[in-house]
Amino acid sequence: MNVMKEKLEELISQGYSNIKIGELLNIHRTTVPKWIKKYGIDDLRNGHCGDKIFNDKCKLCGKDINYNPSNRSCCPTCVTRIRRYRLKKKAVEYKGNKCEICGFDESLAAMEFHHSSENKDFEISDMNHKSWDFIKPELDKCVLICSNCHRQIHSKYDDLGFLDFIQQYSKKDI
Numbered sequence: 001m002n003v004m005k006e007k008l009e010e011l012i013s014q015g016y017s018n019i020k021i022g023e024l025l026n027i028h029r030t031t032v033p034k035w036i037k038k039y040g041i042d043d044l045r046n047g048h049c050g051d052k053i054f055n056d057k058c059k060l061c062g063k064d065i066n067y068n069p070s071n072r073s074c075c076p077t078c079v080t081r082i083r084r085y086r087l088k089k090k091a092v093e094y095k096g097n098k099c100e101i102c103g104f105d106e107s108l109a110a111m112e113f114h115h116s117s118e119n120k121d122f123e124i125s126d127m128n129h130k131s132w133d134f135i136k137p138e139l140d141k142c143v144l145i146c147s148n149c150h151r152q153i154h155s156k157y158d159d160l161g162f163l164d165f166i167q168q169y170s171k172k173d174i
Contacts, residue, residue: 005039012036012043017071020098085130091135095144104146112150113142 001077004025011021022029036043058075060082065075072079089108099103113124120141127135145153 002039004035005041008032008035009041012041051159066169076126076173080128084117087128091139092144094136094139095142097148098144099146100143101149103144104148107122110147114145114150114153115141116143117141137145 007025010023011024016024018032019031021032025032027035027120033043057063058065058078059073060078061075063074063075064075074082085108086140088111091113092111095113099111102159104110113125121138124128124138124142127138
């Protein structure tokens with residue numbers, strides 16, 4: 001029997017990840033599954049046994065993870081949610097953790113970034129796949145405000161022309 005196959009079976013039975021197996025066998029982590037398939041080794045670590053795929057459950061939302069070669073505990077949707085949360089938390093901390101207008105600081109979900117000038121390079125909401133060094137200059141162009149204050153800034157209902165129009169006409173005329 002091939003020494004590589006025996007060692008691979010042993011490492012799999014001990015529950016090592018593909019990364020660790022790659023390090024121990026001096027091969028790249030992405031070639032580990034190829035060797036497993038080549039030798040026909042049953043790999044139950046990642047929900048695989050030959051060509052059969054078992055379902056894992058996401059630890060956050062409970063949805064099935066049908067294909068999970070990287071053996072993650074969360075589904076791709078939840079991984080994205082976690083990444084977005086961490087990035088927003090870091091950005092809110094960078095901007096001072098509270099609304100610059102009213103001082104609200106009770107909910108991360110209620111915090112928003114308002115571009116005070118028109119020279120924005122991208123929307124802050126589109127920052128999920130950008131590096132922190134790329135995001136910081138854009139955050140410097142923004143003010144951190146709560147969603148309530150942000151709605152008031154962008155509201156068209158406080159426009160004097162709008163208010164005059166509403167006062168001139170009754171509900172029947174509109």
